[in-house]
Amino acid sequence: LDAIIFQLQWGQRHPKITTVRTTPRSNRHTDDDENVDPNHHPEDASTDSEENPRVQRLVDITSAARIDAMAILVNLACAEENKSKLLYHPGLLEAVIAVAGDDPVDEAREHAAIVLMNLALADMNKLFMASQDHLLDILLKLISDDKSPHTRRYASTTIFTLASVAENTRRIVDYSDGQILSALANVLRNDQVDEVRINAAETVFNMMRNTNDVDVVEALGDHRDLLPTLANSVRTDYSADVRAYCARSLEWLAADIHSPSLCHGTLLDALTSASFWTKTTCIGEALKTQSSLTQNRKAMVEHEGLLDALATLASLDGINDDDVKGCALTAIERLTKEESTRSIMASHAGIMTVLTKATFQKGGVGGMDRFGGQQGDDLDGDSEDDDRDIRSVNGEKFLAKSALKNLAEVL
Numbered sequence: 001l002d003a004i005i006f007q008l009q010w011g012q013r014h015p016k017i018t019t020v021r022t023t024p025r026s027n028r029h030t031d032d033d034e035n036v037d038p039n040h041h042p043e044d045a046s047t048d049s050e051e052n053p054r055v056q057r058l059v060d061i062t063s064a065a066r067i068d069a070m071a072i073l074v075n076l077a078c079a080e081e082n083k084s085k086l087l088y089h090p091g092l093l094e095a096v097i098a099v100a101g102d103d104p105v106d107e108a109r110e111h112a113a114i115v116l117m118n119l120a121l122a123d124m125n126k127l128f129m130a131s132q133d134h135l136l137d138i139l140l141k142l143i144s145d146d147k148s149p150h151t152r153r154y155a156s157t158t159i160f161t162l163a164s165v166a167e168n169t170r171r172i173v174d175y176s177d178g179q180i181l182s183a184l185a186n187v188l189r190n191d192q193v194d195e196v197r198i199n200a201a202e203t204v205f206n207m208m209r210n211t212n213d214v215d216v217v218e219a220l221g222d223h224r225d226l227l228p229t230l231a232n233s234v235r236t237d238y239s240a241d242v243r244a245y246c247a248r249s250l251e252w253l254a255a256d257i258h259s260p261s262l263c264h265g266t267l268l269d270a271l272t273s274a275s276f277w278t279k280t281t282c283i284g285e286a287l288k289t290q291s292s293l294t295q296n297r298k299a300m301v302e303h304e305g306l307l308d309a310l311a312t313l314a315s316l317d318g319i320n321d322d323d324v325k326g327c328a329l330t331a332i333e334r335l336t337k338e339e340s341t342r343s344i345m346a347s348h349a350g351i352m353t354v355l356t357k358a359t360f361q362k363g364g365v366g367g368m369d370r371f372g373g374q375q376g377d378d379l380d381g382d383s384e385d386d387d388r389d390i391r392s393v394n395g396e397k398f399l400a401k402s403a404l405k406n407l408a409e410v411l
Helices: 002-013 031-035 063-078 080-088 092-102 106-120 123-130 133-145 149-163 166-177 179-190 194-210 214-222 226-236 240-254 264-274 282-291 294-302 306-314 322-335 339-346 349-359 384-388 393-410
Strands: 017-022 055-060
Touching: 002 063, 002 092, 063 080, 063 092, 063 106, 080 092, 080 106, 080 123, 092 106, 092 133, 106 123, 106 133, 106 149, 123 149, 123 166, 133 149, 133 166, 133 179, 149 166, 149 179, 149 194, 166 179, 166 194, 166 214, 179 194, 179 226, 194 214, 194 226, 194 240, 214 240, 214 264, 226 240, 226 264, 240 264, 240 282, 264 282, 264 294, 264 306, 282 294, 282 306, 282 322, 294 306, 294 322, 294 339, 306 322, 306 349, 322 339, 322 349, 322 393, 339 393, 349 393
Parallel strands: none
Antiparallel strands: 017 055
8 A cells, every 4th residue: 555655646746748749641652652753852841830740749657557546446446354454544535536637538537436436335434434524625626627527426426425324414514614515516516427416315314314404504505506496406407316315405405404594595586486396296395394383384374485386286287296285275375374375375376276276176075085074174284194085085175165264354
């Protein structure tokens, strides 16, 4: 290992440059030289590089040695029993980081990124690696700026792996005033490689899922780019995995951020924007969860575009839309319980239309359900048991009737 470290460091500090001259085949002596114009005089040829057939190249002859040295470390880091030994060997991590960040050769940087990724896969290494500022700085640089898609992919996998440990969440969220969050948002917006964006989206999801720390939740919600980027990715990314992870991130965050938090409005903006995503129930569930708390209802009703989004979701009629539609109707019914905003809801054409249509769906509220009771009994949208019935016609019908009853005094 010491010899490998020496080779990496010496090769970067003392690159050996040699000049290679090549002559195109067409200008070399051939058996056809007797056909050359006898009046041609080589000494008359211009020495200008554009006319001179010889090409000069500068070659770093130490780059191959650095690539081979990094390849050795890649192979060593694949073995589980080596990961901790490599990480804590004096000078090795620093040498790998230097190659990853500064080496001019793409293949050397790619190998270095693979080494960091392999080392991060060991559970015993995750906390230590996340504590190293210089390592996080290099990972930020690689996922943001490196021209090699392979290097960006390996670096994003490393960040994802480190973020999978709950103890690292606060460190990664807070690092350098949220620079890692900014880099992940930038990847989601701009990187053309699907796997890099998927890693970024899953990293964000892991951080949101792993923390119960109010300060960390607030930091995630307060970040100026993160929630808008998640919502935009839910709507526009062409990778189903990216959309799913971003939607799940918003759903998870909706369970932790509530009014009067300063970032609650940002969350509602994101949920409203992402409500066009109906392939999963994540956004519908997020809105339903938000509406379950009395403290959120006034802010939700008054938030621009949110009632429009709920009305759109509640009016879905596709064969696979029942779950999303049920979430929206439950959220609407819960919002009608807020007395101070009932007039707003009653005057919203979209809300009143979906409630009226749901009320007159085929099926009877008086039918017997599978539990032997009246369908719709005790179905007020707040009970956890309500989810068993809201997907049925009778469940939706009862929610609509309950909502209209709540709004009756202002109609």
